[in-house]
Amino acid sequence: xxxxxxxxxxxxxxxxxxxxxxxxxxxxxxxxxxxxxxxxxxxxxxxxxxxxxxxxxxxxxxxxxxxxxxxxxxxxxxxxxxxxxxxxxxxxxxxxxxxxxxxxxxxxxxxxxxxxxxxxxxxxxxxxxxxxxxxxxxxxxxxxxxxxxxxxxxxxxxxxxxxxxxxxxxxxxxxxxxxxxxxxxxxxxxxxxxxxxxxxxxxxxxxxxxxxxxxxxxxxxxxxxxxxxxxxxxxxxxxxxxxxxxxxxxxxxxxxxxxxxxxxxxxxxxxxxxxxxxxxxxxxxxxxxxxxxxxxxxxxxxxxxxxxxxxxxxxxxxxxxxxxxxxxxxxxxxxxxxxxxxxxxxxxxxxxxxxxxxxxxxxxxxxxxxxxxxxxxxxxxxxxxxxxxxxxxxxxxxxxxxxxxxxxxxxxxxxxxxxxxxxxxxxxxxxxxxxxxxxxxxxxxxxxxxxxxxxxxxxxxx
Amino acid sequence: xxxxxxxxxxxxxxxxxxxxxxxxxxxxxxxxxxxxxxxxxxxxxxxxxxxxxxxxxxxxxxxxxxxxxxxxxxxxxxxxxxxxxxxxxxxxxxxxxxxxxxxxxxxxxxxxxxxxxxxxxxxxxxxxxxxxxxxxxxxxxxxxxxxxxxxxxxxxxxxxxxxxxxxxxxxxxxxxxxxxxxxxxxxxxxxxxxxxxxxxxxxxxxxxxxxxxxxxxxxxxxxxxxxxxxxxxxxxxxxxxxxxxxxxxxxxxxxxxxxxxxxxxxxxxxxxxxxxxx
Numbered sequence: 186x187x188x189x190x191x192x193x194x195x196x197x198x199x200x201x202x203x204x205x206x207x208x209x210x211x212x213x214x215x216x217x218x219x220x221x222x223x224x225x226x227x228x229x230x231x232x233x234x235x236x237x238x239x240x241x242x243x244x245x246x247x248x249x250x251x252x253x254x255x256x257x258x259x260x261x262x263x264x265x266x267x268x269x270x271x272x273x274x275x276x277x278x279x280x281x282x283x284x285x286x287x288x289x290x291x292x293x294x295x296x297x298x299x300x301x302x303x304x305x306x307x308x309x310x311x312x313x314x315x316x317x318x319x320x321x322x323x324x325x326x327x328x329x330x331x332x333x334x335x336x337x338x339x340x341x342x343x344x345x346x347x348x349x350x351x352x353x354x355x356x357x358x359x360x361x362x363x364x365x366x367x368x369x370x371x372x373x374x375x376x377x378x379x380x381x382x383x384x385x386x387x388x389x390x391x392x393x394x395x396x397x398x399x400x401x402x403x404x405x406x407x408x409x410x411x412x413x414x415x416x417x418x419x420x421x422x423x424x425x426x427x428x429x430x431x432x433x434x435x436x437x438x439x440x441x442x443x444x445x446x447x448x449x450x451x452x453x454x455x456x457x458x459x460x461x462x463x464x465x466x467x468x469x470x471x472x473x474x475x476x477x478x479x480x481x482x483x484x485x486x487x488x489x490x491x492x493x494x495x496x497x498x499x500x501x502x503x504x505x506x507x508x509x510x511x512x513x514x515x516x517x518x519x520x521x522x523x524x525x526x527x528x529x530x531x532x533x534x535x536x537x538x539x540x541x542x543x544x545x546x547x548x549x550x551x552x553x554x555x556x557x558x559x560x561x562x563x564x565x566x567x568x569x570x571x572x573x574x575x576x577x578x579x580x581x582x583x584x585x586x587x588x589x590x591x592x593x594x595x596x597x598x599x600x601x602x603x604x605x606x607x608x609x610x611x612x613x614x615x616x617x618x619x620x621x622x623x624x625x626x627x628x629x630x631x632x633x634x635x636x637x638x639x640x641x642x643x644x645x646x647x
Numbered sequence: 648x649x650x651x652x653x654x655x656x657x658x659x660x661x662x663x664x665x666x667x668x669x670x671x672x673x674x675x676x677x678x679x680x681x682x683x684x685x686x687x688x689x690x691x692x693x694x695x696x697x698x699x700x701x702x703x704x705x706x707x708x709x710x711x712x713x714x715x716x717x718x719x720x721x722x723x724x725x726x727x728x729x730x731x732x733x734x735x736x737x738x739x740x741x742x743x744x745x746x747x748x749x750x751x752x753x754x755x756x757x758x759x760x761x762x763x764x765x766x767x768x769x770x771x772x773x774x775x776x777x778x779x780x781x782x783x784x785x786x787x788x789x790x791x792x793x794x795x796x797x798x799x800x801x802x803x804x805x806x807x808x809x810x811x812x813x814x815x816x817x818x819x820x821x822x823x824x825x826x827x828x829x830x831x832x833x834x835x836x837x838x839x840x841x842x843x844x845x846x847x848x849x850x851x852x853x854x855x856x857x858x859x860x861x862x863x864x865x866x867x868x869x870x871x872x873x874x875x876x877x878x879x880x881x882x883x884x885x886x887x888x889x890x891x892x893x894x895x896x897x898x899x900x901x902x903x904x905x906x907x908x909x910x911x912x913x914x915x916x917x918x919x920x921x922x923x924x925x
Contacts, residue, residue: 191885195885215776
């Protein structure tokens with residue numbers, strides 16, 4: 186018996202059946218299901234259901250649906266920004282205090298300077314920065330996000346954004362995977378498995394990186410707080426900082442649509458396919474499970490990953506900064522060498538160096554950058570405070586508003602972290618698409634920052 | 648089995664694992680006696696059932712399509728060790744998306760000793776389509792009617808006995824979140840595997856021509872790939888022109904697919920809980 190024979194037989198047998206035989210079977214399946222369900226379920230009228238529907242009519246309404254979404258997003262980000270700011274400073278003070286104490290202890294014991302430096306100014310400093318910059322925003326954002334997820338709001342987001350994705354030639358479920366990307370882009374990429382069509386799934390994978398993941402939020406939050414909101418105080422400053430972050434997120438979403446649109450008309454041509462999306466009932470979130478998931482599974486996990494890359498990165502920076510070449514050091518030399526290119530993008534050499542060192546995990550960009558700058562020794566107001574960072578960057582290293590804005594744009598648009606690239610490779614099983622994902626994002630980042638920098642300089646704003 | 652309880656069980660006891668000799672075994676699934684699959688529509692609480700039985704903390708979320716790979720865990724019930732496989736939630740088993748393929752391949756080629764189809768009591772009609780598709784593939788099916796508490800709040804009354812009678816397989820009402828009915832579900836699964844419960848799943852009959860075609864084609868498939876799990880279902884898929892099944896047939900993949908499903912595909916891990924299941 187050959188496989189071919191069976192196929193031929195199946196073909197010929199299909200000929201004996203009436204053309205719509207499968208439809209007939211599906212139809213009878215459905216009608217049987219209907220009869221059986223009707224027999225088994227008795228309905229009484231009720232109010233809860235009506236309430237669910239009323240809420241749905243509101244949050245998925247074509248007029249106020251999107252604004253409600255925006256307000257919810259803003260509230261979550263505002264909570265994150267205002268809470269993280271205070272906590273970050275406190276944690277930084279404690280951790281840097283411990284660092285001073287450790288350094289003193291090592292000196293007292295009489296250990297050689299390079300051991301003290303390597304341990305406390307290299308590895309420890311890297312860890313201290315990562316924890317103080319990343320932990321607070323994550324500890325606030327993740328529970329809030331998980332709460333919305335448990336409540337059942339995410340599918341409503343998909344419902345609201347469906348028409349936009351369709352216009353871009355992409356799948357409506359891409360809004361679900363995009364939402365997942367806020368937590369972690371690698372997770373967002375895996376979540377694209379819910380999209381049936383390979384073409385639309387690839388679009389979702391390639392554009393997922395345009396929403397800032399939790400590793401990149403702290404960068405945005407720090408820059409928004411230190412620069413954009415610098416002139417304000419109290420609630421006003423946190424509102425402005427949050428508004429800035431929301432703005433950056435919206436730019437990311439806009440790029441998601443734009444890139445999906447471009448891809449669906451060039452590399453991945455095709456029509457958007459229709460799909461059914463079930464709006465699940467609203468469920469009362471289980472607080473203890475939310476806390477468990479968001480703190481243990483998400484916050485601690487992501488932080489641990491960041492720490493694993495931050496420790497060696499700290500060590501590398503310290504070594505680079507302490508290998509003297511002539512009257513300069515290796516870190517400076519590399520940064521100086523990268524500087525012209527950095528300036529072209531409105532950034533500088535140190536930022537690019539930090540990005541290269543931080544390829545394994547984007548979340549350590551800011552800490553890495555800070556450490557290279559601090560190697561030059563310019564920290565007046567204490568490292569954890571906004572004023573201290575402002576001092577270091579503006580007075581110490583010649584940052585302008587352009588640098589801050591372009592760094593935010595660069596953080597938003599640049600290539601996925603190593604984990605995400607690996608995940609894309611695993612999901613697509615193709616070196617080509619993994620490479621395309623890097624080229625698209627990095628290309629966009631270079632292009633956009635170059636354009637903003639040139640425009641700003643042309644207008645004479647900097 | 649020795650009975651240690653001195654007081655008669657109260658209603659609260661039922662939600663306590665100790666009451667029904669359930670031991671949650673988490674990852675300890677190396678040494679198991681039985682394999683049970685969890686199928687169902689998206690967002691019906693499969694992962695909640697999975698967590699309740701295995702004691703694992705697989706992330707659950709209120710949106711359809713959250714689980715896209717299969718996760719495995721273990722539990723022990725009345726001295727028998729079960730491996731529990733949580734499949735992606737799907738509306739059907741007929742399309743080409745990856746999550747549906749994962750679910751379908753496992754139910755067919757993984758030959759679980761029993762497949763629990765988790766259904767949403769508040770949307771039974773829609774859920775039954777999948778139940779009936781699973782019943783086309785295997786007759787070892789137990790229906791778990793989940794979210795009974797939600798149904799009650801919505802004023803719905805679900806008659807499990809009527810459902811069970813019509814479909815020819817056992818149906819057990821449960822509320823996975825509180826653990827209500829889980830004991831009965833596990834006992835039913837055990838009875839079904841032992842042969843104490845015999846199912847007679849309702850299957851679509853089709854026209855006489857259709858039945859004749861299936862009768863002709865199925866033996867040919869069995870001849871080509873001896874021991875293939877459900878030649879009848881494969882024959883129907885071939886008649887329907889299912890490209891995936893045709894492809895598997897041509898490349899002689901049926902045997903391989905069956906072998907592959909026996910291996911552990913993806914073990915639940917914390918890494919996955921962050922990277923794959925957020």
